[in-house]
């Protein structure tokens with residue numbers, strides 16, 4: 164049996180014995196959760212116990228050499244016992260409370276100072292119970308380099324333990340669990356979405372940093388664009404993520420040409436390769452209503468969204484008129500626009516008001532690609548807060564790094580070119596792989612890399628593939 168179907172069977176079995184339940188549960192911490200785990204029940208199913216022990220032993224092969232194993236009390240105690248006996252590896256027992264007579268030892272079993280011990284756990288949420296056991300083993304002179312867990316809830320435990328020097332190896336992640344249960348009709352789409360939303364919103368390591376020093380969100384199992392689309396309440400972000408999945412494209416082209424004919428020609432050529440066409444209406448010499456009609460037709464034909472890169476940056480009252488009125492009447496034709504947050508949240512409120520009932524969305528410029536720009540540190544952090552407070556209209560960021568874990572926010576990165584480099588006016592380029600795979604953003608925005616290429620169509624295909632491949636790599 165291959166590993167995937169073995170894990171699928173295991174997940175279904177855990178569900179059938181009610182080790183995993185779905186509904187509305189109040190956790191010890193007081194928060195409501197759509198999923199609840201009680202894996203103690205495994206002791207009543209010897210075959211399941213053996214299977215759990217075997218899969219944990221399989222992942223333990225990724226650990227550094229160890230001489231003993233120790234289960235976190237209580238659920239993992241019997242699991243560790245089976246692993247110990249089946250694989251002829253010595254076990255240690257960690258006491259919960261010290262005996263009030265005799266030696267008062269908290270660790271039972273035979274060990275030498277400096278021995279490396281593998282910790283075994285059933286479920287990891289924040290990582291704190293694994294760490295308590297690690298600390299105690301350390302007090303007794305044992306080293307812990309790795310821990311194995313059956314279910315990683317993806318709420319920050321892996322990262323927390325890593326910081327404390329312990330590598331956590333998991334058999335199943337929460338995302339895998341709900342994916343399999345949905346696939347087999349055990350939970351519906353709504354429950355699937357609410358579990359993933361719960362996980363994203365209840366991480367113990369929510370990033371608070373807001374600038375270039377943000378660490379890539381490494382261990383969180385990435386969600387697909389489609390899965391994220393299902394979580395979106397703004398219809399524009401939902402549609403965009405669906406297009407990205409359908410067209411296998413997270414490429415936005417920035418068509419910074421200065422006359423309508425050239426722009427429309429370029430868009431007709433590369434439209435099938437992109438999820439977004441980005442414009443700068445105010446650099447078009449002959450901007451007119453016919454252009455608007457034609458580009459909307461092309462958007463229908465090639466299934467992309469239009470993003471007018473207007474970078475609003477004034478008080479709410481002024482941007483309201485700039486967005487819906489003036490020569491360009493942007494709110495009438497662009498699905499997405501963007502804003503600087505230097506004026507504060509009023510800029511977003513003004514744009515939202517101007518959008519009215521139209522299906523529109525806004526990106527906030529949280530970081531920039533240009534050399535010496537000031538969008539960093541506290542400014543970036545404050546921008547993320549404005550986005551969170553206006554998430555019905557703000558669907559994401561113009562940025563260089565992933566800034567927030569919430570899967571409904573889309574991170575778009577300009578200043579992208581195959582081959583990096585700069586231009587003569589301070590633009591700094593990174594590669595598609597750096598943006599998507601390393602910095603964990605979602606969409607690459609490419610201008611001259613495509614529009615100035617000898618063969619823009621082939622070049623667009625190169626960028627599409629580079630961006631999407633980097634995204635697929637992130638999913639693994």
Ligand code: S5P
Nearest residue numbers: 417530531532533577578590609610611
């Ligand atoms: O920080 C930014 C934000 C934006 S929206 N840096 C940028 O370069 N942009 C825009 O992305 C810029 O206005 C231009 O339209 C595009 C980059 O074009 P390229 O030719 O340098 O790829």
